[in-house]
Amino acid sequence: MAVMKIKKFSFTYPGVDHPSLKNITLPIEQNKITALIGPSGCGKSTLLRSMNRIHDLYPGNKYDGKIELLDLETGKYNNILEIKKENEFIKLRQQVGMIFQKPTPFPMSIFDNVAYGLRIAGIKNRSELQDRVETALKGSALWKEVHDRLDRSAMGLSGGQQQRLCIARAVAVKPEVLLFDEPTSALDPISTGAIEELIVELKKDVSIAIVTHNMQQASRISDYTAFMYLGDLIEYDKTENIFLNPKEQQTEDYITGRFG
Amino acid sequence: MRLFINKIFLALSVFSALIGLAFLGWILITLFIKGLGSFHFNLFLNDLIEGGLRNLIIGQFILAGLASLIGIPIGMTAGIYIQEYGRGKYAALIRDLSDIMMSAPSIVIGAFVYAIIVVPTGGTSGYAGAIALAIMMIPVVINTTDNMLSLVPRELREAGIALGASKYRVILDIVIKAAKVGIMTGILLAFARIIGETAPLLFTSETSNYFSLNLSESFPSLTVSIYDLANEPEESSRDLAWAASFILTVMVLIINLTGRFITRNKK
Numbered sequence: 001m002a003v004m005k006i007k008k009f010s011f012t013y014p015g016v017d018h019p020s021l022k023n024i025t026l027p028i029e030q031n032k033i034t035a036l037i038g039p040s041g042c043g044k045s046t047l048l049r050s051m052n053r054i055h056d057l058y059p060g061n062k063y064d065g066k067i068e069l070l071d072l073e074t075g076k077y078n079n080i081l082e083i084k085k086e087n088e089f090i091k092l093r094q095q096v097g098m099i100f101q102k103p104t105p106f107p108m109s110i111f112d113n114v115a116y117g118l119r120i121a122g123i124k125n126r127s128e129l130q131d132r133v134e135t136a137l138k139g140s141a142l143w144k145e146v147h148d149r150l151d152r153s154a155m156g157l158s159g160g161q162q163q164r165l166c167i168a169r170a171v172a173v174k175p176e177v178l179l180f181d182e183p184t185s186a187l188d189p190i191s192t193g194a195i196e197e198l199i200v201e202l203k204k205d206v207s208i209a210i211v212t213h214n215m216q217q218a219s220r221i222s223d224y225t226a227f228m229y230l231g232d233l234i235e236y237d238k239t240e241n242i243f244l245n246p247k248e249q250q251t252e253d254y255i256t257g258r259f260g
Numbered sequence: 261m262r263l264f265i266n267k268i269f270l271a272l273s274v275f276s277a278l279i280g281l282a283f284l285g286w287i288l289i290t291l292f293i294k295g296l297g298s299f300h301f302n303l304f305l306n307d308l309i310e311g312g313l314r315n316l317i318i319g320q321f322i323l324a325g326l327a328s329l330i331g332i333p334i335g336m337t338a339g340i341y342i343q344e345y346g347r348g349k350y351a352a353l354i355r356d357l358s359d360i361m362m363s364a365p366s367i368v369i370g371a372f373v374y375a376i377i378v379v380p381t382g383g384t385s386g387y388a389g390a391i392a393l394a395i396m397m398i399p400v401v402i403n404t405t406d407n408m409l410s411l412v413p414r415e416l417r418e419a420g421i422a423l424g425a426s427k428y429r430v431i432l433d434i435v436i437k438a439a440k441v442g443i444m445t446g447i448l449l450a451f452a453r454i455i456g457e458t459a460p461l462l463f464t465s466e467t468s469n470y471f472s473l474n475l476s477e478s479f480p481s482l483t484v485s486i487y488d489l490a491n492e493p494e495e496s497s498r499d500l501a502w503a504a505s506f507i508l509t510v511m512v513l514i515i516n517l518t519g520r521f522i523t524r525n526k527k
């Protein structure tokens with residue numbers, strides 16, 4: 001089942017006359033990992049950033065089509081492009097979390113980082129906060145390393161630890177979907193391996209969309225792969241089909257490294 | 261040829277740096293000799309009327325402190341507005357205005373406050389002096405806040421928004437914290453700047469020989485008194501002015517060094 005259905009979706013940045021995404025139709029399957037691949041500038045980040053409407057931090061974007069998100073409580077799909085009210089945006093972002101390329105720890109303690117989204121969501125009870133923070137850190141394979149220094153600044157962690165902290169922070173609010181935009185491209189191979197393992201582990205609980213430039217990464221961890229080119233979705237299929245048996249010539253050229 | 265020009269240029273730079281340093285050294289040495297010569301610990305215990313500086317030092321800090329209480333919130337709010345919310349004409353206008361204010365001669369600001377506060381209220385007062393200093397301070401605080409916030413990476417704001425926080429919470433909880441050290445340093449340097457000012461106080465707060473906490477009348481000011489004392493005929497007054505200048509310089513130096521120390525330790 002799809003947790004998100006992107007339908008005939010087009011996106012135009014303010015002050016640009018042509019759309020950066022054209023007529024994209026794509027599902028994000030529940031409890032699966034969907035990889036978005038394609039050459040630089042093809043619109044992967046633009047698409048990902050539409051899925052929680054983080055674009056709306058900067059005014060003047062133009063959306064067309066639909067992005068339907070499954071509400072797990074009601075079992076209904078809601079078009080997130082219709083959201084206008086502040087509290088609906090807050091709910092959307094609690095349902096659809098995001099992890100960035102560079103780790104983005106907040107300048108506060110490790111505990112407060114993970115508790116940030118929970119406090120925003122209105123959880124004030126100290127012991128509940130502690131439980132959820134611990135669960136999130138354990139779920140992000142960081143608990144062992146930081147359990148004895150939760151009150152220390154998050155800025156003192158290594159890059160890989162910071163990235164896992166950001167994942168813990170996003171996981172803590174129990175989202176339905178997690179969006180990753182090249183989460184390992186700023187990390188060393190060992191930290192990258194740890195994050196990849198973690199992402200695979202996470203799909204038990206959440207549905208995942210990940211942008212990556214690393215073909216091996218996409219083939220290693222993802223279940224579905226979407227190949228994009230110049231704002232178009234060229235091909236979407238099971239990952240093994242995309243990598244072993246692509247239908248489109250452009251896809252084959254890209255994954256075999258002939259262009260891009 | 262290029263090498264030759266390089267050498268000339270280098271020589272000229274070294275030369276002008278040396279001239280600058282020489283004058284700075286000269287000023288500091290004179291200040292040290294003359295100031296230390298008339299310095300006595302009793303200066304901190306007596307008011308000007310008894311030949312001491314106590315009331316002046318306290319008064320100067322009260323004026324600068326009150327100016328900070330007015331100037332920091334206004335300056336920070338404006339700085340936050342133009343960096344985080346302003347995208348259009350208003351932000352550009354405030355930024356330009358603040359730049360103009362920053363380069364306005366301090367005596368002009370004194371004259372302005374004289375015209376809009378001292379004249380209507382019928383006399384010089386500590387309030388008028390503090391307002392003049394606040395006007396000096398505001399553009400510096402706006403500028404630091406604006407610059408320091410602009411250094412906070414975009415992704416940090418987005419990460420906050422992506423967790424469901426509203427924009428103002430992200431600014432208050434995350435962005436300002438990330439820029440805290442820079443903003444604090446800037447504010448400290450702004451404070452160091454206004455605490456040594458004379459011109460904005462000259463005809464707004466004036467000064468007083470007596471200890472006073474009443475801000476609605478003329479208020480003791482170290483800098484204005486230095487100006488007055490230096491113009492008096494008696495040798496003893498001028499000695500006192502030297503001692504006061506020495507103390508003022510040391511105070512400003514300490515505040516400045518603290519600011520630099522904080523930045524260095526954090527980076």
Ligand SMILES: Nc1ncnc2c1ncn2[C@@H]1O[C@H](COP(=O)(O)OP(=O)(O)OP(=O)(O)O)[C@@H](O)[C@H]1O
Pocket residue numbers: 013014016020038039040041042043044045046047
């Ligand atoms: N803020 C913006 N305003 C205008 N155009 C933009 C903006 N951000 C991106 N674009 C354009 O939109 C297109 C898609 O950009 P996007 O960042 O989504 O590409 P990408 O596939 O993520 O590339 P990369 O692999 O380099 O991250 C590009 O042509 C880019 O120049």
Ligand SMILES: [Mg+2]
Pocket residue numbers: 044045046181211
């Ligand atoms: Mg990108």
